[in-house]
Amino acid sequence: MTSYDAIVVGAGHNGLVAAFYLARAGLRPLVLERREIVGGACVTETFAPGFRASTGAYVLSMLRPAIWEDLRLAERGLQVDQAGPSLVVFDSGDHLLVHDDLEETVREVARFSAKDAVAVRQFEADLAELAALVTPMIDWTPPSIDLRRTGLAATGRLLRHGLAHRRDVVAAGHLFATSATQLLETYFESEQVKAAFGWHAINDSVLGPSDPGTAYVLLHDHASEAATAGVRSWGFVRGGMGRVTELMAEAAREAGATIRTGAEVEEIIVSDGAVRGVRLSGGEELSAPLVLSNADPKRTFLDLVRSTALPEKFTATVRAYRSEGTSMKINLALSGLPHVRGLGGGVQPYHRGIMEVSGYLSDLDRAQAQAQQGIPADDPHIELVFPSVHDPSLAPEGCHVVTIDVNSQPYTLADGHWDDLKEKVADAAIARLATVMPDLPDLILHRQVLSPLDLERILYITGGHALHGDMSFDQLFVFRPVPGWADYRTPVSGLYLCGAGTHPGGGVTGANGRNCVGEVLRDSKRRARRRTR
16 A cells, blocks of 8 residues: 555545645645545636636635635636626516625615615625624634543633624524524515525535525625635636636645555555545555545445444435535636626626525525426526626637536426426526527527536536535534544544535635644644554
8 A cells, every 4th residue: 555644535625625634734745636636626617619617606705815825826826807786686576786885786786676775785784893893703613512532622712702702692593593584684675686696506516495494595794704805705716616626636746645546545454443545546545644525415425435444424414504505607608798688788797796586585596496396497586697708718709608507407307307308497487588688699608507416426416405405504513524523533543524514504615625624733743642642
């Protein structure tokens, strides 16, 4: 066996971040990536001659300031263009533009309700206050029930933070328990306004906005704000999202990590309750006393680790972990830039931001109810972005790329197979967009359609779930991925989980990988102290 100090399974962004911090601490880590490119769900790929798009994640938000600084990403040339406003276009033909500038948003909301225009200021202020409670916890390891693992320090920090924000703790508890619909109805009367602020609630889940536990998703935009990060905290990456992981890989290699692509891990080898290394699909075995898996929890514990190496209850809980995606991705190669009917030509503000084609919250509930039954929704919420407006290098001169995310598309179908259905579903989605952007169909030169099953096959994420599992209250913080094992450790000594299936969940934050390494190094110091006694 070739031996390393640590092996990282998967070169997604969290795996690369973990490798960097391991190497910076003086270890010799090896990163093994199944595909021929690094990046995991954070990649840029050619989908038509001359056209490139981000296959998985397509906007950058919440990447931790410490990671920007430690990996020197700005110095390495990572450029992020600030996102423009979000345009929500409703089936009724109404539209509402949500700006970063609160006063502009207030003026937009006033077109629908004078009462709501006043309420939106309080709504934003209340969410910002709750974000101040929740956001710092992104960079923390959740406290463990076993104090021998994380000690009293983590629990004490959580208690001190709760006391400092005790006025907000009850409000936060309500936010995590209630539905987006119920929360929004305490502020707004307009169905358009409620939908414009509430469509986030159905992202990467089959829950509808009226289901309990969906309101916390409304914190997302506030949690992505970082005063020290500027536009880097929310925007479009020049070169696509793959540029982020290319530069992370560069930083990891410079720090001393080795990265191998085209190296699929077939098994994480466990003996006598401790990890011993990995076996690749070709039979090659590599030894290491530490293995960090950037794969999702189900892939890690149900496929890569033999069930006999894990407690039966742990395996059963992982099996019950909800990790089925609900989104179809469509990348379009266009001969020009499409426009929303009645909003003018040329590059419009919404072309620089995110566009939503949506029904009201009750319509989203119906679409999600269809998805829960295994039926692709008839009129799903659709999100689209125009990355080539920010970065013309993604398409030939005069042409554009549009990335579309179609919601309420269940991984598990009640009838049929995604390989047979996906083109029909894509046709329906584009036909719906054509009611808003009549010029779109005639501009299409080529399209790439990725069903939830395709996303699983290409990106190797169980169920095609981009976040490595639902981010509902029962699968967050101390419960993610399994109660009792939220501190990046596992029942196997030396085996850690560092991907999006750990706290703080999905999104290109890098916090999962960085936090995990903090626990790896803490355990290493603890073992070293025991040896010297």
